[in-house]
Amino acid sequence: MQTNPTYTSLVAVGDSFTEGMSDLLPDGTYRGWADLLAARMAARTPGFRYANLAVRGKLIRQIVEEQVDVAASMQADVVTLVGGLNDTLRPKCDMAQVRGLLEEAVEKLAPSCKQLVLMRSPGRQGPVLERFRPRMEALFAAVDELAERHGALVVDLYSAPSLADPRLWDVDRLHLTADGHRRVAEAVWQALGHEPEDPEWHAPPPVSAPPHWVARRVADARFARQHLLPWIARRLTGRSSGDGLPPKRPELLPYEG
Known part of the structure; x- marks a missing residue:
């Protein structure tokens, strides 16, 4: 891998993870790891261009x-x-179909760019991950195989202790905090051959006292009311949180922060 390479453009493809939820900015928009990565790359390369097509x-x-x-x-x-x-995470999931579609995506994207980057997505500790772990690991096995075949990089976030820590996840328990997104940006930055700015991005935050039992139960109830039940309702009705939303940066334009 080239050390400190010069790249002139970046396009991010995906869902809410790449859109940047829940790294919320004061104006109500989301930043996220892809924006952070683009900012670093733009600081090194005048005229750097960036598009983010991801939609939650x-x-x-x-x-x-x-x-x-x-x-x-x-x-x-x-x-x-x-x-x-x-x-x-859907109740019914055809993993063979998922793999086939992922393969189609990689076969189209790999020849179109100098470097395709794939990821083994992070997953916080808890019962949700345990329930869906076999599917997730089947997905990651497909990612690894496709990357090897097509010369793509794989950023392994799934194995990073920091990104399994509940403190790096927002109250919805589905999306990373601002610090979580910062660590993902660092992981991709290093995978692309740049000198580390945070060599310990994969290490969890310092140990802190766990919240009191009552505080945990209050948080669980709030999570169920504000996030889990609406999520279940969308699954049952076939709706998505991204229905009707456009990409955050649909054109490959100079990045200005």
């Missing part, structure tokens, strides 16, 4: 149909693709 809630079929051809046509230096995890 998208399944891998929607990513392929709505984002992949657009991303490939941009001919960017670097393309990141993270998708399929939303599929694994």
Whole structure:
């Protein structure tokens, strides 16, 4: 791998993880790891261009149909693709179909860019991860195999102790905090061959006293009311949190922060 390479453009493809939820900015928009990565890359390269086609809630079929051809046509230096995890969290999931769609995406994107970046997505500790772990690991096995075949990089976030720590996850328990996104940006930055800015991004935060039992139960109740029940309702009605939403940065334009 080239050390401290110069890349002139970045296109990010995916779902809410790449859109940047829950790294909320004061104006109500989301930042996230892809924006942070673009900012670092732009600081090194005048005229650096960036597009982010990710939309929350998208399944891998929607990513392929709505984002992949657009991303490939941009001919960017670097393309990141993270998708399929939303599929694994559905009550019914055809993993053979997910793998086939992921393969289709990789086969289109890899020849269109200098470097395709795939990821083994992070997952916090808890019963939800345990329930869906076999599907997630099947997805990651497909990611590894496709990366080897097509010369893509794989950023392993799934094995990072820091990103399994509940403190790095927002109250919805589905999306990373600002610090979590910062660590993902650092992981991709290093995978692309740049000198580390945080060599210990994978290490969890310092040990802190766990919250009191009552505080945990209050948090559980709030999570169920504000996030879990609406999420279940969307699954039952076939709706998505991203229905009708456009990509955050649909065109490959100079990044200005």
